Amino acid sequence: MSQEFATLSIGDQTYKLPIIVGTRGDKAIDIRTLLKKTGHITLDSGYMNTGACTSSITYLDGAKGILDYRGYAIEDLAAQCSFTEVAYLILHGELPTFEALEAFKHDMRRFALLHEDMIHFFDNFPPNSSPMSILSTTVNSLHNYYPEMDDEEDPYGGYSVTAARLLAKTRTIAAFSYKKSIGHPLVYPSPRLNYCENFLNMMFDRPNLPYKVKPEFVSALNKLLILHADHEQNCSTSTVRMVGSSGANLYASISSGISALWGPLHGGANQAVIGMLEGIHRDGADFKKYIDKAKDKNDPFVLSGFGHRVYKTFDPRAQIIKKACSDIMEEMEIDDPLLDIALELEEHARSDDYFISRNLYPNVDFYSGIIYRAMGIPTNMFTVMFALGRLPGWIAQWTEMKEDRENARIGRPRQIYSGNTRREFVAMKDR
Numbered sequence: 290m291s292q293e294f295a296t297l298s299i300g301d302q303t304y305k306l307p308i309i310v311g312t313r314g315d316k317a318i319d320i321r322t323l324l325k326k327t328g329h330i331t332l333d334s335g336y337m338n339t340g341a342c343t344s345s346i347t348y349l350d351g352a353k354g355i356l357d358y359r360g361y362a363i364e365d366l367a368a369q370c371s372f373t374e375v376a377y378l379i380l381h382g383e384l385p386t387f388e389a390l391e392a393f394k395h396d397m398r399r400f401a402l403l404h405e406d407m408i409h410f411f412d413n414f415p416p417n418s419s420p421m422s423i424l425s426t427t428v429n430s431l432h433n434y435y436p437e438m439d440d441e442e443d444p445y446g447g448y449s450v451t452a453a454r455l456l457a458k459t460r461t462i463a464a465f466s467y468k469k470s471i472g473h474p475l476v477y478p479s480p481r482l483n484y485c486e487n488f489l490n491m492m493f494d495r496p497n498l499p500y501k502v503k504p505e506f507v508s509a510l511n512k513l514l515i516l517h518a519d520h521e522q523n524c525s526t527s528t529v530r531m532v533g534s535s536g537a538n539l540y541a542s543i544s545s546g547i548s549a550l551w552g553p554l555h556g557g558a559n560q561a562v563i564g565m566l567e568g569i570h571r572d573g574a575d576f577k578k579y580i581d582k583a584k585d586k587n588d589p590f591v592l593s594g595f596g597h598r599v600y601k602t603f604d605p606r607a608q609i610i611k612k613a614c615s616d617i618m619e620e621m622e623i624d625d626p627l628l629d630i631a632l633e634l635e636e637h638a639r640s641d642d643y644f645i646s647r648n649l650y651p652n653v654d655f656y657s658g659i660i661y662r663a664m665g666i667p668t669n670m671f672t673v674m675f676a677l678g679r680l681p682g683w684i685a686q687w688t689e690m691k692e693d694r695e696n697a698r699i700g701r702p703r704q705i706y707s708g709n710t711r712r713e714f715v716a717m718k719d720r
Contacts, residue, residue: 292307292308293307293308293310294306294307294308295307295308295318297327299327299329302327304323304326304327306318306319306320306323307319309343311343313348313350315350317340324703330703330705332705336527336702337598340522341522341527341530341700342522342530342689342690342693342696343693343696344521344522344686344689345359345382345689346358346359346379346519346682346685346686346689347359347519347520347521347682348360348521349520349521349599351597351599351600351601351602352601352602353602354600354602354603354604354605355605356520356605356606358375358378358379358518358519359378359379359382359383361378361384363515363516363605363606363609364605364609366378366515367512367515367516367609368609370384370511370515371483371484371485371511372484372485372510372511372514372515372518372678373390373393373394373397373483373484374390375514375515375518375681376393376452376456376518376680376681377389377390377393379518379519379681379682379685380448380449380452380681380684380685380688381449392449393449393453394483394484396449396450396453396454396457397453397454397456397457397484398457398478398480400450400453400454400457400458401457401458401460401461401478401480401487402461402477402478403458403461403462403465404434406434407427407430407434408465408475410423410426410427410430411423411465411466411468411469411475414469416469416470416472417470418466418469418470419551419669420463420466420467420470420669420670420673421547421548421550421551421672421673421676422551423462423465423466423469423470424459424462424463424466424547424673424676425544425547425548425551426544427462427466428455428459428462428540428543428544428547429540429541429544430540431455431458431540432538432540432541435454435540448688451539452681452684455539455540455543455680455684456484456680456681456684457478459543459676459677459680460478460484460487460488460491460677461477461478461491463488463670463673463674463676463677464476464488464491464492465491466673467492467667467670467673468491468492470669473495474495474496475491476490476491476492476494476495477491478491482502483507485507485510485511485514486502486507488510488677489502489506489507489510489664490502492665492666493665503621505617505620505621506617506663506664508613508617509613509616509617509660509663509664510664512609512610512613513610513613513657513660513661513674513678514674514677514678515678516606516609516610516653516657516678517653517674517675517678517679518678518679518681518682519679519681519682519685519686520679520682521599523555524549524550524552524554524555525546525547525549525550525555525556525679525683526546526679526682526683526686528545528546528548528549529542529543529545529546529683529686529687530542530686530687530690530700531545531700532545532546533687533690533691534690534697534698534699534700535699535700536699539684539687542683542687543680543683543684543687546676546679546683547676550672550675550676550679551672556671556672556675556676557671557672558593558594558652558654559594559654559655559657559658559661559671559675560658560668560669560671560672561593561594561654562593562594562631562654562655562658563627563658563659563662563668563671564593564668565592565593565594566627566630566631566659567627569630569634570626570627570630574626574629574630574633576630576633576634576637577637579592579634580592580634580637580638580641583595584641584643592634592638592649593654593655594651594652594654594655594656595638595644595649595650595651595652595655596647596648596649596650596652597652600648600650600652601648602648602650603650603651604650604651604652604653606652606653607650607651607652607653607655607656610653610655610656610657610660611635611651611655611656613656613660614628614656614657614659614660615628617660617663618659618663621663623663625659625662625663627659627662628656628659631655631656631659635651635655638650638651657671658671661674
């Protein structure tokens with residue numbers, strides 16, 4: 290098959306650069322030898338036009354609103370799979386057989402507990418500590434208790450077991466971080482409950498008020514975690530790869546991804562949506578007023594949860610979450626005025642040329658926070674929930690980066706220097 294090339298002209302010199310074509314037709318100009326050949330680098334703030342790797346995990350087409358995990362449409366996975374099945378798919382590349390899934394679940398049950406010494410970590414965080422801070426710190430500390438991750442051959446069963454262990458323990462840490470933040474006694478994981486049931490039980494069970502796990506909440510939580518399980522080379526995933534490229538262990542790399550996700554421009558978006566909806570509700574739910582504010586270029590107000598840096602049409606995840614949100618509210622007979630406000634805002638925006646011309650449609654964050662509210666999950670845990678969902682993707686991306694021997698190299702972006710030119714040093718006594 291003939292190789293395609295792009296031509297770059299600099300002065301009177303012309304250079305041929307190979308064009309790489311993905312399996313779904315996406316194309317990239319290969320500039321890996323650009324500096325060596327030309328003495329030039331590219332400048333791309335935010336890396337919005339730069340591919341840092343090839344990957345077989347997730348395919349995203351923002352123009353068409355397509356999201357696939359390992360070749361499977363997100364719509365099919367969210368409708369027919371549990372989060373555990375999708376996690377296995379992302380980690381291993383294929384949907385599990387019944388036997389493989391049962392083995393995976395067994396590993397998560399047997400590794401769900403934390404080393405008892407780690408329980409004391411939670412005693413030493415201040416009462417108002419952010420659950421994300423606790424999560425990032427404690428995940429990083431897992432390496433001290435499970436250092437076999439540094440071995441080429443994990444004596445406890447290899448990649449599948451390591452992934453299951455990290456998924457199970459991170460879920461436990463997340464629930465413990467919530468219990469710590471409200472001063473409640475910790476609830477240990479139960480081997481009788483599945484992944485999502487276990488998490489909800491650890492979050493809400495109390496000695497004097499046993500928690501009854503609601504199947505409607507379990508179904509919704511499965512969908513939410515599936516929809517967040519991976520999303521190509523976003524900020525936190527790129528961070529995991531960048532840190533891992535230095536040779537850092539999996540736990541340190543995942544911890545760095547959690548910290549990147551913590552930022553309000555990344556994982557905190559659904560929390561911002563709830564804050565916005567609550568503000569509109571307090572102000573009398575005047576939808577037109579806030580639509581007009583969002584359109585006024587001199588007004589700092591923005592409609593949180595609208596638009597996406599990648600999707601230029603509907604975010605496919607948003608449509609799934611919107612239906613799940615309506616279903617759970619109806620099934621549980623929950624009346625939340627914030628849902629009514631959200632629906633009104635979407636209806637107004639979708640009929641307004643201002644939003645249509647700018648491709649400003651609801652994204653995955655617009656309705657997810659309302660579902661979490663219905664479950665009783667507080668806003669300071671929303672980003673933790675995002676991290677739980679994204680964990681399989683981070684692990685798979687880290688592993689893929691490690692196994693890419695041909696392109697294995699430490700991440701090292703370049704820069705264009707804009708500071709002072711060389712200056713003459715003046716000794717202290719002469720200044």
